[in-house]
Amino acid sequence: MTDPSTIERHQYDVLVVGAGGAGLRAAIAARDAGARVAVVCKSLLGKAHTVMAEGGAAAAMGNVYSEDSWQVHFRDTMRGGKMLNHWRMAQLHAQEAPDRIHELEEWGALFDRTPDGLISQRDFGGHRYARLAHVGDRTGLELIRTLQQRTVALGIDVYMECTITELLQNGGRIAGAFGYWRESGRFIAFEAPSVVLATGGIGKSYKVTSNSWEYTGDGHALALKAGASLVNMEFVQFHPTGMVWPPSVKGILVTESVRGDGGVLRNSEGKRFMFDYIPEFFKAETADSEEEADRWYTDKTNNRRPPELLPRDEVARAINAEVKAGRGSPHGGVFLDIASRHPAEYIQRRLPSMYHQFKELADVDITAEPMEVGPTCHYVMGGVAVEPDTAESSVSGLYAAGEVAGGMHGANRLGGNSLSDLLVFGRRAGAAAAEAATAMEQRPAISDDDIRAAGEAALAPFEREGGENAYAVQQDLQDVMHNLVGIIRNADEMQKALEELVRLRGRTAQLSVEGHRQYNPGWHLALDLSNMLLVSECIAKAALERTESRGGHTRDDFPATDDSWATVNLHCVLDETGEAVSIRREALPTMPDDLQELFEQK
Template sequence: MTDPSSIERHSFDVLVVGAGGAGLRAAIAAHDAGAKVGLVCKSLLGKAHTVMAEGGIAAAMGNVWSDDNWQVHFRDTMRGGKMLNHWRMAQLHAQEAPDRVRELEEWGALFDRTPDGLISQRDFGGHRFARLAHVGDRTGLELIRTLQQRAVALGISVFMECTVTQLLKEGDRLSGAFGYWRESGRFVVFEAPSVVLATGGIGKSYKVTSNSWEYTGDGHALALDAGADLVNMEFVQFHPTGMVWPPSVNGILVTESVRGDGGVLRNNEGRRFMFDYIPEFFKAETADSEDEADRWYDDKANNRRPPELLPRDEVARAINAEVKAGRGSPHGGVFLDIASRRSPEYIQRRLPSMYHQFKELADVDITAGPMEVGPTCHYVMGGVAVDPDTGESGVTGLYAAGEVAGGMHGSNRLGGNSLSDLLVFGRRAGLNAAYAAARVRSAPAIADDDVRNAATAALAPFDGTGDENPYTVQHDLQDVMHKLVGIIRNADEMRDALDKLVELRERTTRMTVEGHRQYNPGWHLALDLPNMLQVSECIARAALERTESRGGHTRDDFPGTDDTWGSVNLLCHLDDDAVAVRRQPLPSMPDELRRLFDET
């Protein structure tokens, strides 16, 4: 039995779990508010999945279109989320994003420039104006580099390659966290009255995903186990364009910047099929040819955008429909063509990462020919239900920001809103976590029994006598979610998925891990799997409950959008260790914001 007194311990005012953009920004904000901050990351500092957000940071700075402002950005965000967004989060996001971008510039971020020397902004799907501040197609990398450099300069304590397996509580409030060093397997306890979750998404529950290995739903499950609610879990975004060939790179993201800079989608007949999927109110009345239609839609002054820049959920469904109709590419996707639209020099200057990615991984020169792309699990709109202004969950002392937090994006996230989301709400969560810690008169205690129980649970896979391998269980989980709770859903398949998830959960009790705790990836996966299963159950149960199609949730047995569901969010919570779903009315939007949607 593990002796709690022998376990490594650290004490902080604020502990931030996750070192992507949201975690780094939260840590910086908490430090600036006077807190002693610890930052825990599952991999190496600088390797967070934020680097895959390549296109840009959505912010209504008006550098390219002077008519852009926060009200238009707010309206675009709400419409993109099919009005299920928490209006206050969308408002704060739109209002504060420009300041967060300028802040990055002050800290050393090197943005692309307009001819006038302002920060350049590019087009992206669902945005009325070109508003994504960018660094070529490597914006996420520049954001991480800038925040990481500042965090290190401030002297924030960083614990790399360390995984948190359990949040600890005293009564109803947070007292800290329990984890282990991935290299040695040794346990570590963090004492902190405020904990900020910034752990990202859930993509590794799916077979085809753009997400990195860290995205196993850790933060979602930690919050759920601690007593918090998860909101909007049925809404999973399948990015329209992931690589589909060769198999070794299946799912790797192809940034929306390719389409924002002029790329178009074609089927195996060479036809630009997105013209067939434009909403009726947006269709051209006079276009008799592709060239004429192209000119009509590419008219930003009249709020007309190329159909490839429709919101991601709509483009993903269109690609899926083309493939199912037999008009897909040889390897089950469609063709993304920028070579016929832009010069090689333009492509290499604007999309250097994409050029090298396809050249090195698929032996395809995107300046000379099309790419094969298809939908890939990319982002979960659902996450911890938090207060919009503070980022605090329903559990005292527990905060969340970034992809692990829910409510901001409603049923569908617009491209570019993820990076501004993590900057705006990372800062807010960090500041308020620090303020709350400063108000705590005596730090909550961590009970020895809680530490012993956490250690026993972490070591359980080594004591197993069954014949289940964690890699086999994960493979089967990914297959279930891909086939039964994927881009198109129906009731029978989701009930089947829930039955299979019960079987998979039982199989995890029979997992056996061999070897020692040092450098043991099988053990690491065995500890991740309960989180993946719990989050997958939340997705399936909420998706079964919502009997309509909206945003990232499409049901072929309920293909239409139902207005009665337009004022309801679903919350997942634990009821005696079982996932339960309840309905919650949307918060009422103030009249001055509602009037924005009455304008033409």
């Protein structure tokens, strides 16, 4: 039995769970607001998945096209999200993103430059103008490096290789969190009236993913169990271009920058097939011939963009259709060709990470031959439903920012919006969390009973002998989600997936691990699995409920977009038992007239 009196304890005003871009920006904002702040992360500082965001951070600074503005960026974001975005989040993001980029520059970030010395901005899918501030194709790495240095300079406490397993509450509000050190297995408790979740996504529930090992849906599950709702969970983004060969690297991201810099998609017949998949919604602004598409890269005055730069959901579906039609590459993808479009020196200068990634991992020289690429689970648009201005959830004292938060991206996220999103709402979450915590006269206490219960739940797999193996259960879960709740869905398969998830939940309850608590990966996975299963249930149930195709959610049995769903968001909550997920429908918040008018303009 866990003895609460022997557990390591710490007190803070604000506890930030996650040390990616959103978490570090939240911690900096909370510290600047005068709060005592700590950051807890499963991995090492600087190793967060934010480094995989290669192409750039979207912000309407107008450095390349002076016509760009926050209004155009807002409109692009809403259209990309098929109008299911929370309008206020999209507005704040578009308005504040330029300031957040300039702030990074002031803190030492080294962006690529235009000939005039301004921050360079590149083209990306779904953006009307070139607006992604970038550092080659290593933008996420530069962002993390800059925020990490700022965090260390401010003296913010960081607890690395430490996992949070429970949020602790008192009187219906957040009181702190419980976790363990991954190396020693010893428990740790944090007393904090404000907790900011910045834990990223859910990709490790899928077999083919660009996500790193940390992405097991921890923050989503923690919020759900604490009483918050998750919104838009049916919308999972499959990035159109992940590596497909060799098998050991399947799913690793191939940045959209390749297409932004002129790369084209071809099938096994050599055809540039994206011209066959331009949706009616985008026809007015998309080139319909190779000549017009190629001219756009040098003469962009007509703004009819190449079809390779359609939003990610459209490109991913097109690739999937070509492969299913038997026109795929030898290893089940399609060809992404930039070698025939630019000299080797240009490619190595603009895409250094991609050049080295393919050379070292696949023995492919992208300056001389095309890449084989295919859709990979990349990002979940769904997450904790939050109040836009403060990023607070429906649970008092619980905040969320970055990929773990929902609402900002609607049905589909535009490339480049993730980095600016985590900067904008990381700052807002940290500032609001600090203001609420420092204004409190009496802090909520965490109880010994809650600590004892959390410890016993964490140690349960050690108490069983001869039970299920965590790795076998995870593999089966990944197969279920990949095969039955993947890029193309139908009711029969999702119903079957939900039945399989029930069985997997039963198996998870019988997990057993061997060895000691000292660094024990099997134990860590056993604890993560309950989070992955909970999030997977949310995705499957919401996807089954939404009887239409929209954004990152495609139904074979309901292939059209249904206007009756255009004003409805689905929220996942735990039922009265605290065990099963239930779905409720909520109307979208009404957009003000002045913003609505932006969509009536050409």
